Amino acid sequence: MSAARLHDFNDNFHIDEVEIPDPSGSDVLVRVRACGIVPNLKNVLAAAEFLPELAFPAYPAIYGLDPAGEIVAVGPDASALTVGTRVYVNPGRWCGSCQQCRSGRTRECLSYGLGGYHGFSSAAAGPFQRYPWGGFAEYMIAPASSIVTLPANVTYEEAARFGYLGTSYSALRRAEAGPATTVLVNGATGTLGVGTILLALAMGVPKILAVARDENVLESVRLLAPERIVTHSNNNGPCTDWAKRESHGEGPDVVIEALGPGSPPEATLHALKSLARGGRLSMIGGGFDSLPIDPPWFMMNQISYLGCLWFTTSEGHDVARMASSGTLQLSALTHQAFPLDRIDDAIAAACSRKAGGFDNIVIRP
Numbered sequence: 001m002s003a004a005r006l007h008d009f010n011d012n013f014h015i016d017e018v019e020i021p022d023p024s025g026s027d028v029l030v031r032v033r034a035c036g037i038v039p040n041l042k043n044v045l046a047a048a049e050f051l052p053e054l055a056f057p058a059y060p061a062i063y064g065l066d067p068a069g070e071i072v073a074v075g076p077d078a079s080a081l082t083v084g085t086r087v088y089v090n091p092g093r094w095c096g097s098c099q100q101c102r103s104g105r106t107r108e109c110l111s112y113g114l115g116g117y118h119g120f121s122s123a124a125a126g127p128f129q130r131y132p133w134g135g136f137a138e139y140m141i142a143p144a145s146s147i148v149t150l151p152a153n154v155t156y157e158e159a160a161r162f163g164y165l166g167t168s169y170s171a172l173r174r175a176e177a178g179p180a181t182t183v184l185v186n187g188a189t190g191t192l193g194v195g196t197i198l199l200a201l202a203m204g205v206p207k208i209l210a211v212a213r214d215e216n217v218l219e220s221v222r223l224l225a226p227e228r229i230v231t232h233s234n235n236n237g238p239c240t241d242w243a244k245r246e247s248h249g250e251g252p253d254v255v256i257e258a259l260g261p262g263s264p265p266e267a268t269l270h271a272l273k274s275l276a277r278g279g280r281l282s283m284i285g286g287g288f289d290s291l292p293i294d295p296p297w298f299m300m301n302q303i304s305y306l307g308c309l310w311f312t313t314s315e316g317h318d319v320a321r322m323a324s325s326g327t328l329q330l331s332a333l334t335h336q337a338f339p340l341d342r343i344d345d346a347i348a349a350a351c352s353r354k355a356g357g358f359d360n361i362v363i364r365p
């Protein structure tokens with residue numbers, strides 16, 4: 001099969017011919033039809049050099065975070081999955097035997113990592129050795145526990161967005177967003193931001209405060225549901241007072257922090273400080289600078305700051321069901337597909353998207 005492999009951290013991808021792997025145990029073999037590319041991939045490839053404390057796929061490495069395709073072979077212990085089923089592969093990988101894994105809290109496993117992307121400690125090298133396949137290849141092996149079955153009305157290109165949709169969904173759930181809450185999405189025009197808006201609409205959130213810089217993309221966000229979404233551009237100053245005014249003077253119940261890498265920490269603080277008493281902030285963004293915190297303010301206002309990492313396969317199934325019923329609308333996304341041998345062009349395209357998070361860049365291996 002053809003696979004786009006990286007042979008070194010500062011190299012371009014090479015199209016290599018490698019053996020199609022055989023599924024064993026409870027693994028399945030997936031023919032990849034689309035794999036999402038996010039702007040952050042460029043940072044991740046660079047991070048392999050300067051963040052060695054994280055784990056990365058071993059060279060020559062097959063990256064590719066968000067694969068979708070169809071099952072073409074199943075291992076002997078994956079009898080409930082069938083050849084021909086259309087699937088999204090949740091890239092979350094874990095050890096399977098530690099106390100967290102055995103208790104079902106797999107994202108808290110010391111070895112947790114995202115296949116075809118990176119792990120969160122050197123311990124993730126273990127699962128990466130077991131599953132070295134990402135989505136930038138014609139075929140990949142995936143554990144049955146990672147398989148999200150797709151409804152007929154979700155295309156492979158849309159499914160290649162499930163990683164960021166699932167992350168948004170998990171963050172909204174963790175912050176208890178729902179039909180009686182006001183939700184502020186900070187960084188509302190990026191990949192995670194647009195995903196969070198779509199999921200908040202699907203989950204019945206009646207009022208969404210969308211905050212970002214780009215006024216054109218913000219207007220596209222507002223038009224998704226003008227009766228439920230109001231917008232604020234950071235070009236017009238901090239969002240704190242505006243967000244309070246838009247929520248009866250009290251502030252939003254939930255903030256989803258989805259700002260991209262390099263965002264100023266003040267932008268996070270302005271959104272955090274808008275929260276109503278008892279409010280919850282879920283952090284899923286790429287802003288990694290330290291924040292000065294004010295412990296008495298958290299205590300006196302009963303504020304929670306929640307770190308949210310990725311999502312479970314079960315939550316992936318929830319997203320698939322919402323897309324199947326139409327409560328989750330994916331028709332606003334526009335897709336740009338590249339063949340495997342133009343992967344470097346696809347990464348460049350992901351970094352220069354005019355419609356922000358509405359643009360969906362995928363590889364079709």
Ligand SMILES: [Zn+2]
Binds near residue numbers: 094095096097099110
């Ligand atoms: Zn574990």
